[in-house]
Amino acid sequence: MGSNGLAQAEFVDTYRFLRRRLCVRSNSIPVLDHLQHLYGRFFSARSRANGSSRGALVTIADDLDASGRLVYDDSEYCYEVTRRNGVAHVVQRRRDGEIVLQGRLDPVTLVQSALITSVALNCTRHRLLHAGVVSWQGRGIVIIGGSGAGKTTLVLRLTQMGCRFLSDEVAALRLPDGLVDPFPRRVNVRPRTVELLKLNASDGRAPLRLGPAEPVQVYDPEDIVPGAIGRACRPRLLILLRGIGDRPCVEPVEQSEALFEVARAYVATLGAPGPEVLQLVPIVRGMNCLSLVSGSIDETARHVLELAETATPPEGCS
Numbered sequence: 001m002g003s004n005g006l007a008q009a010e011f012v013d014t015y016r017f018l019r020r021r022l023c024v025r026s027n028s029i030p031v032l033d034h035l036q037h038l039y040g041r042f043f044s045a046r047s048r049a050n051g052s053s054r055g056a057l058v059t060i061a062d063d064l065d066a067s068g069r070l071v072y073d074d075s076e077y078c079y080e081v082t083r084r085n086g087v088a089h090v091v092q093r094r095r096d097g098e099i100v101l102q103g104r105l106d107p108v109t110l111v112q113s114a115l116i117t118s119v120a121l122n123c124t125r126h127r128l129l130h131a132g133v134v135s136w137q138g139r140g141i142v143i144i145g146g147s148g149a150g151k152t153t154l155v156l157r158l159t160q161m162g163c164r165f166l167s168d169e170v171a172a173l174r175l176p177d178g179l180v181d182p183f184p185r186r187v188n189v190r191p192r193t194v195e196l197l198k199l200n201a202s203d204g205r206a207p208l209r210l211g212p213a214e215p216v217q218v219y220d221p222e223d224i225v226p227g228a229i230g231r232a233c234r235p236r237l238l239i240l241l242r243g244i245g246d247r248p249c250v251e252p253v254e255q256s257e258a259l260f261e262v263a264r265a266y267v268a269t270l271g272a273p274g275p276e277v278l279q280l281v282p283i284v285r286g287m288n289c290l291s292l293v294s295g296s297i298d299e300t301a302r303h304v305l306e307l308a309e310t311a312t313p314p315e316g317c318s
Contacts, residue, residue: 014044014055017119018126018172018181021055024115028062031111034207037218038112038186056122060111070107074118081107108207116170120267126172126181127280128267133166133180133235134158136308140180140233142171142287144265145241150294153193154241156224157301160197164230165221170267171235178283179232188216196297199224236311238262238287239304247295248303258289288312 013024013032017039026032036043061071068083077100079092090110092100105113120128132143132155141163145151152168159165167183174181194201194217203224204217221228240253240261253261262284263277288311294300 010049011046012049013046015039015042016044017042018123018183020119020122020124022058022119022122023055024058024060025049026060026062028060031060031062034108035111035115037205037207039115040186041184056118058115058118064107070110072111072114074114074121076121077114077117079110079114081105081110083107116267119170123172126174127276129171129173129262129265130169130267131171131265132168133171133183134163135166135230135233136163136305138233139237139308139311140166140235141237141239141304141308142180142235143239143241144261149241150244150297151241152187152189153196153297154294154300154304156187156189156193156197156221157297158304159221159225159228161301161305163305164233165225165228166230166233168221171265173235173280173283174232175279178234178286180235181232182230184221184229186218186220189219190214190216197224235283235287237304237308238284238289239307240289240291242291242293245293245295248300249293249295250303250307251291253289253291255284255289258287259284 010027011025011029011032013036015022015024024032024035032046056075059073063069064083070081072079076095077092079090081088081090087104088106089102090105091102094100116128129142129144132151134141134155141158143151143154155165155168165184166180167185168187169185170183172181172183188207189199189204194204199219201217204219207216207218238258240258259277259281262280266277288307290307292300
């Protein structure tokens, strides 16, 4: 048994995210298999746990079936999920025991979200945003929107229309050259998006289920559009999703407001994100910043492509 009272990790999966090694130890093969399916392009190897690992370390102890608990632990945070009467409650603590957040979250979503935070903690050359990214003719398009705003749907439709896919969830902004690197994980797609985009349902795979959660399917972007994964590029367009209307409506956004939205989308590491977000000011200044009320998915995607065609660096930027 481990110090948290749960079974000790038995296997270690090694990944290389953004040129940094990250090891994930767990007693649960289904959890490891799910993460490997999502992040297969970053996966290196699986081995038996032997008490030592090279690189940053994440430990996931899964005892949901027996005691209703799952614990995710990395170098800075500990997340504990407790499931009672079919409802999962999560508490996130810093290493000193201070509670950072608590609430309801299904275990699979928690593991996926916590892993992105662990990747951010392990990065030295990148700052991560919760954002979709595609490129069009070498111009990066960064799309920020809350859960359910249509970010993944728009990213995948743009990919179907000829854009290169970099990520549906993580904008990996590289310091100091300001490029955005691809972060091509597989995509969680809701049934409505499968229908809208006319995706082949047989290409998707049901994800791991550790309790009640919205049904989704997991797609590889290259199963949707072969050869879709793009390369690092310079971001030229920042789109802030603002809801849905009858037709697409775009308005310019002041860079101060855009930076505020970037701060909200920032994958927080330790403490307030202010100092780290300020490192992104030159990148934001190099983008055309717009708010977008979406219309139909096809109209909206065409409108975004028109904006990307004409996107030029703001005055004073190159």
